[in-house]
Amino acid sequence: MTNPVVVENATEILKAKIAQRQARIGIIGLGYVGLPLALLYSEERFAITGFDIDQKKVDTLNGDGSYIFRIQPEEIRVAKKSGFSATSNYSQIREMDAVIICVPTPLNEYHEPDLSYITRTAHAIAPHLRAGQLVVLESTTYPGTTEEVMVPILEQENPDGLKASRGAMLQPDEFLVAFSPEREDPGNTTVARRDIPKVVGGMSAPATEAACAMYGAIFARTVPVSSPAAAEMTKLLENIYRCVNIALVNELKLLSLRMGLDIWEVIDAASTKPFGFQAFYPGPGLGGHCIPVDPFYLAWKAKEWDFRTRFIELAGEINSNMPYHVLASVGAALNSRKKAVNGSRILVLGVAYKKDVDDLRESPALTIIELLQKDGALVSYHDPYFPFIGKGRKYDLQMKREELVGLGKYDCVLIVTNHSDYDYHLIVNEAQLVVDTRNATRGIDSPKIVRC
Numbered sequence: 001m002t003n004p005v006v007v008e009n010a011t012e013i014l015k016a017k018i019a020q021r022q023a024r025i026g027i028i029g030l031g032y033v034g035l036p037l038a039l040l041y042s043e044e045r046f047a048i049t050g051f052d053i054d055q056k057k058v059d060t061l062n063g064d065g066s067y068i069f070r071i072q073p074e075e076i077r078v079a080k081k082s083g084f085s086a087t088s089n090y091s092q093i094r095e096m097d098a099v100i101i102c103v104p105t106p107l108n109e110y111h112e113p114d115l116s117y118i119t120r121t122a123h124a125i126a127p128h129l130r131a132g133q134l135v136v137l138e139s140t141t142y143p144g145t146t147e148e149v150m151v152p153i154l155e156q157e158n159p160d161g162l163k164a165s166r167g168a169m170l171q172p173d174e175f176l177v178a179f180s181p182e183r184e185d186p187g188n189t190t191v192a193r194r195d196i197p198k199v200v201g202g203m204s205a206p207a208t209e210a211a212c213a214m215y216g217a218i219f220a221r222t223v224p225v226s227s228p229a230a231a232e233m234t235k236l237l238e239n240i241y242r243c244v245n246i247a248l249v250n251e252l253k254l255l256s257l258r259m260g261l262d263i264w265e266v267i268d269a270a271s272t273k274p275f276g277f278q279a280f281y282p283g284p285g286l287g288g289h290c291i292p293v294d295p296f297y298l299a300w301k302a303k304e305w306d307f308r309t310r311f312i313e314l315a316g317e318i319n320s321n322m323p324y325h326v327l328a329s330v331g332a333a334l335n336s337r338k339k340a341v342n343g344s345r346i347l348v349l350g351v352a353y354k355k356d357v358d359d360l361r362e363s364p365a366l367t368i369i370e371l372l373q374k375d376g377a378l379v380s381y382h383d384p385y386f387p388f389i390g391k392g393r394k395y396d397l398q399m400k401r402e403e404l405v406g407l408g409k410y411d412c413v414l415i416v417t418n419h420s421d422y423d424y425h426l427i428v429n430e431a432q433l434v435v436d437t438r439n440a441t442r443g444i445d446s447p448k449i450v451r452c
């Protein structure tokens with residue numbers, strides 16, 4: 001028979017360790033999500049161990065360096081004073097009181113969820129799992145992943161036969177499991193990360209309680225929900241809401257262009273309504289790890305329930321067509337100057353997937369560059385964050401950044417990402433023709449500008 005008093009204490013002990021900043025927290029996957037999270041905990045005096053299979057990242061961090069533009073090496077040095085270290089050695093998992101998993105969740109070549117990073121992580125953790133440990137998944141994924149995919153691996157492959165806690169009280173042969181979505185908005189400086197409420201769904205009440213205590217140490221507010229699946233679905237709802245609304249304004253932009261209306265003026269005017277309207281902005285196509293990817297996790301899972309997520313499919317169709325609209329607009333703008341895309345020199349300004357971030361993933365700029373090259377354009381690019389574009393999962397461009405001088409030599413300057421660093425007046429002055437996909441040249445009146 002288990003002793004509930006002793007066991008209840010196990011959750012209380014973990015909570016006390018968190019309160020006293022003595023809990024050892026391991027963060028698996030030190031990318032755009034995991035590394036800033038590790039630093040937040042370090043700021044709160046937790047000794048964090050970061051795990052990553054990328055030895056280069058581990059060595060960079062242990063050598064006081066950083067590989068994320070907005071994280072200065074000084075921040076890594078300060079974190080190390082609070083006990084931060086990085087490793088690729090999973091045996092250290094055993095020393096952790098809690099483990100947070102922040103590994104990638106991309107789509108595979110068939111546009112289906114690729115959970116291989118999560119399953120590989122679960123296989124790697126399982127041999128080192130111990131009773132009472134808290135395991136939290138943060139990677140964005142479809143409802144059911146935590147309980148249907150991750151937990152079975154942890155339960156089957158840990159050497160002590162431990163089970164995930166499912167009851168009202170933690171048993172001595174159990175570990176705690178929760179899902180808590182990451183909600184960071186890279187480049188958004190209007191909300192501090194600690195002020196973004198943290199949604200937490202545990203597999204049991206003790207799991208939710210322990211995870212809320214852990215996140216409560218660095219987030220101003222935690223929002224407990226009834227299950228990991230509810231937390232998984234919450235994140236997808238948020239991202240699908242963005243994806244569908246962006247598709248809506250993209251479609252209305254196409255119509256507005258045809259009707260001779262300025263969609264940005266219309267959005268600004270609609271935004272003055274104090275209720276019931278939230279502004280979304282059109283662009284050259286979706287980018288980033290989340291919005292173009294996450295909705296398809298749900299669309300895939302829905303099929304298991306014999307359900308078609310039509311909003312997601314329609315939004316995907318409209319958004320993925322936007323780079324083709326940009327291509328057609330460049331073609332039309334050049335045509336009006338008696339030029340063809342074929343043979344024209346085109347400078348793409350901004351290749352990051354959105355303004356002021358050093359992230360290229362799924363950036364529409366990459367598709368646009370490929371489409372222009374296919375039509376015979378001589379394409380160059382500039383982006384303050386990327387001196388070189390090499391090979392990614394879906395592209396292999398091998399391009400070197402051009403200097404931002406002598407813009408007059410290009411037949412067209414194409415603004416794909418509206419970084420704040422650019423001087424748009426200067427760009428318009430120097431260029432022969434500017435095609436602007438982001439309304440970056442707002443307020444500048446020139447016949448050289450084509451807004452599309």
Ligand SMILES: NC(=O)c1ccc[n+]([C@@H]2O[C@H](COP(=O)([O-])OP(=O)(O)OC[C@H]3O[C@@H](n4cnc5c(N)ncnc54)[C@H](O)[C@@H]3O)[C@@H](O)[C@H]2O)c1
Nearest residue numbers: 029030031032033052053054102103104105121139140182
């Ligand atoms: N980037 C964002 O703004 C953002 C926002 C919200 C949610 N998310 C979600 O968070 C998750 C992580 O995203 P990211 O942007 O940090 O990805 P990332 O690619 O920047 O980082 C992931 C890290 O995990 C490491 N990794 C992969 N497999 C591993 C393993 N088996 N063990 C240890 N490390 C491993 C990689 O080497 C990499 O350093 C994804 O599910 C993403 O959808 C990202």
